[in-house]
Amino acid sequence: MASALLSATHLAAARGERLLFREVSLSLAPGEALVLRGANGAGKTTLQPHQARLTRPEAGEVHRDGAHHWIAHRTGLKPHETPRQHLQLWARAWGSDEADVDEVLAAMGLARPADLPARLLSAGQRQRTALARLKLQHRPVWLMDEPFSALDVDARKRLENEIEVHCSGGGAVIAAVHGEPGFAVSGEVVL
Amino acid sequence: MTPTPILSAFRQALGEAWAGGAGALLPVGFFAGAAMLVPFGIGHEAAQLREIGPGILWVALALSSLVTMERLFQADLEDGALDLWLQTDAPLSAIAAAKTLAHWLAAGLPLALITPLLGLMLQVPPEDVLPASAAYALGGLAFFFWGGVGAALTATVRRGGLLIALIALPLYVPTAIFGALALQSTASGLPPEALYLAASTLFALAVAPFAMAAALRLAAD
Numbered sequence A: 001m002a003s004a005l006l007s008a009t010h011l012a013a014a015r016g017e018r019l020l021f022r023e024v025s026l027s028l029a030p031g032e033a034l035v036l037r038g039a040n041g042a043g044k045t046t047l048q049p050h051q052a053r054l055t056r057p058e059a060g061e062v063h064r065d066g067a068h069h070w071i072a073h074r075t076g077l078k079p080h081e082t083p084r085q086h087l088q089l090w091a092r093a094w095g096s097d098e099a100d101v102d103e104v105l106a107a108m109g110l111a112r113p114a115d116l117p118a119r120l121l122s123a124g125q126r127q128r129t130a131l132a133r134l135k136l137q138h139r140p141v142w143l144m145d146e147p148f149s150a151l152d153v154d155a156r157k158r159l160e161n162e163i164e165v166h167c168s169g170g171g172a173v174i175a176a177v178h179g180e181p182g183f184a185v186s187g188e189v190v191l
Numbered sequence B: 001m002t003p004t005p006i007l008s009a010f011r012q013a014l015g016e017a018w019a020g021g022a023g024a025l026l027p028v029g030f031f032a033g034a035a036m037l038v039p040f041g042i043g044h045e046a047a048q049l050r051e052i053g054p055g056i057l058w059v060a061l062a063l064s065s066l067v068t069m070e071r072l073f074q075a076d077l078e079d080g081a082l083d084l085w086l087q088t089d090a091p092l093s094a095i096a097a098a099k100t101l102a103h104w105l106a107a108g109l110p111l112a113l114i115t116p117l118l119g120l121m122l123q124v125p126p127e128d129v130l131p132a133s134a135a136y137a138l139g140g141l142a143f144f145f146w147g148g149v150g151a152a153l154t155a156t157v158r159r160g161g162l163l164i165a166l167i168a169l170p171l172y173v174p175t176a177i178f179g180a181l182a183l184q185s186t187a188s189g190l191p192p193e194a195l196y197l198a199a200s201t202l203f204a205l206a207v208a209p210f211a212m213a214a215a216l217r218l219a220a221d
Helices: A043-052 A083-093 A101-105 A123-135 A155-167 B004-018 B025-043 B046-064 B071-079 B081-086 B090-123 B126-151 B161-182 B194-220
Strands: A008-013 A019-030 A033-039 A059-064 A068-071 A141-143 A172-176 A185-191
Touching: A008 A043, A008 A083, A019 A043, A019 A059, A019 A083, A019 A172, A019 A185, A033 A043, A033 A155, A033 B025, A043 A059, A043 A068, A043 A141, A043 A172, A068 A123, A083 A101, A083 A123, A083 B004, A101 A123, A101 B090, A155 A172, B004 B081, B004 B090, B025 B046, B046 B090, B046 B126, B046 B161, B071 B081, B071 B126, B071 B194, B081 B090, B090 B126, B090 B194, B126 B161, B126 B194, B161 B194
Parallel strands: A033 A172, A033 A185, A068 A141, A141 A172
Antiparallel strands: A008 A019, A008 A059
16 A cells, blocks of 8 residues: 555545535556546546645545646636647646657647647647646646547547556556547546 | 646746637727716816726726736636646645736736826826836735735635625725825835835735635635
């Protein structure tokens, strides 16, 4: 248990007056990829900021060893911001100046729309930009909320590949996914 | 803790203020328009205008500072940038202060810069207009920080603009009082009373960022 990157015990969350889930426990060791399952409204999106320790659950505790990336539904892009500006801003804010933004853009298939403001980008391109933040700085834990929702087949393959590389390098992933995850799954958490 | 996220937040907020055209000039237009209406409503009696001019400008400045406040934090909450700022290793209060300061530079400082013009229009003696505009800049900074508290508290509220005014205007009172006091005798630069104004601004700078951070944490939950 001591080697877990992230562990949660007896979590419960409520949305308004409604209890979403309770007694959810999980632990994430290096190299693991957990999939969060649950119907719409089951609380997958509520669980993730608890794991990121941004918000406090109604009950239970989260222990986290090591930094995380959290890729949420809301991409964090400003309407006028281009993918390049977005990645440069966060590379600088995170102090990872050595990150090669051009290379990251190319790796995510964003070389062409790199200088278009986000309001002109498609949902998939915005999601690719958010996912590109994963490559700006190495962090062991990736939390992802439906990372494939707006991606095309090509981007989906790239991301699945990224996740497998990340896990084989000692990283760990928790992803809320509908349908078949295209990466090696080490466990499921059902809400 | 590293200061880089704070600088990034400052830079982003500054860019944000100028994105989408001249949004930052909106308060200036509002300010000038409100001040311009005064002679029409009061009459053009020079002595009377000189009497009430500085006070009118304080009121107009207070209201103008609220014009673009609504989007200061709400936009970050909606597009997910707030979640990203929360995950940096910089304190949220410093991020919020940096954003508010950038917002004041883009939208608040121009207000102070046109006060000499509006002051002359309201018959403020020419030798008084420059010290007065320094006082307006100082007071405006306090208005923006208190307004930022209102903006953070109403970040989750749709059309929360008026709510911001309800929250922020009472907090403006000390600044307005000391501001008016500071402009009573500006013949030879700013009088000692201006120190009270400076103190009330310092108080806003010291307290408001923590209030904004607490409100934003609630909003993110």
